[in-house]
Amino acid sequence: MTVLVTERLILRPPVPADIEAFLAYSAGDRFIRERGIQPPWQRWSYFATLLGHWQLRGWGRFIAAERATGRIIGHLGPLYPEGWPEREIAWHLWNDGDEGKGLAAEAARAAIDHAFRDLGWQTAVSYIADTNDRSRRLAERLGAVADPEATGPDFGPDIRLVVYRHHRPQVAS
Amino acid sequence: MTAQILHTGRLTLREPETGDYADYAAFWKSERSSFILGPLPDWGIWLQFSAMVGHWSLRGFGWFTVVETASGRTVGWMGLFHPSHYPDPELGWILADWAEGQGFATEAAIAIRDYGRSMLGMDRIISYVDDGNVRSKQLADRLGARIEFTDSTVEKPYHIYLHAIPAVQP
Numbered sequence: 001m002t003v004l005v006t007e008r009l010i011l012r013p014p015v016p017a018d019i020e021a022f023l024a025y026s027a028g029d030r031f032i033r034e035r036g037i038q039p040p041w042q043r044w045s046y047f048a049t050l051l052g053h054w055q056l057r058g059w060g061r062f063i064a065a066e067r068a069t070g071r072i073i074g075h076l077g078p079l080y081p082e083g084w085p086e087r088e089i090a091w092h093l094w095n096d097g098d099e100g101k102g103l104a105a106e107a108a109r110a111a112i113d114h115a116f117r118d119l120g121w122q123t124a125v126s127y128i129a130d131t132n133d134r135s136r137r138l139a140e141r142l143g144a145v146a147d148p149e150a151t152g153p154d155f156g157p158d159i160r161l162v163v164y165r166h167h168r169p170q171v172a173s
Numbered sequence: 174m175t176a177q178i179l180h181t182g183r184l185t186l187r188e189p190e191t192g193d194y195a196d197y198a199a200f201w202k203s204e205r206s207s208f209i210l211g212p213l214p215d216w217g218i219w220l221q222f223s224a225m226v227g228h229w230s231l232r233g234f235g236w237f238t239v240v241e242t243a244s245g246r247t248v249g250w251m252g253l254f255h256p257s258h259y260p261d262p263e264l265g266w267i268l269a270d271w272a273e274g275q276g277f278a279t280e281a282a283i284a285i286r287d288y289g290r291s292m293l294g295m296d297r298i299i300s301y302v303d304d305g306n307v308r309s310k311q312l313a314d315r316l317g318a319r320i321e322f323t324d325s326t327v328e329k330p331y332h333i334y335l336h337a338i339p340a341v342q343p
Contacts, residue, residue, distance in 0.1 A: 044256035052223030083215020
């Protein structure tokens, strides 16, 4: 089992017991802004994809929780459904109150390092809606650069994605 | 948790695994999936497959990969879908083209239904079937399921079938 520990956070694989917290988060505005209003069974199935990704690939998006309290702040990390144009680092914070503290950046850095170092990725992107300013700023803060040559998955005519390409960290071998 | 396997006369029903994906994707890319919101893009199919796998972790049951025991060929995917907040467990099925017309779906569906009742304590098992899906409606009839509700107000009208509850032996 892969666990990443940062200064303030622990990143661990999702477990079935996280479902209730996930359903609470996904009933709220932050999820709805991103994916629209979805009935509970559909949000339940979304969480099932988090678990299934780990089972099928052996890695996937982590649940990020505060080390001090165990409180979940979001889910993020390596994401690569078959047919996705490239391997992605994705991030989702669950609460407005956790914005602006550098938590997402701290977690994303750990996830990016993990992808290059442990999973052997040669490159990584993040697909971000062009209207998602906070997420774009985070990508830029992480040193990612928009790659106009790359295309993202087709989410339909209403969503325009910017493809950010991550800077490959210098890894000591 | 030990892996769940059901055996019928001709079929083996087991949990989905990575190697099943190519056949699964072939179904979802085909027009055969049009009654159940397909065809889907590649990544949509993979996410659906991963949700099927994750369902087993969350509930301890789910959709099986159905294999013809003698040949090892994949017949399709069938099983019980029951997220929390979903009123009743749903028995669903998708069948590979080659496997039609041989009674495979009926054989597997009976096994799954009876397993749901006897092992999982499900007393109400339903199936959603698109009104235009003639073969699936025939299967539901053959299983002794009865239409409990029809929604004709939507673009693609569908039925909710309630599966028969066998008489309890005194």
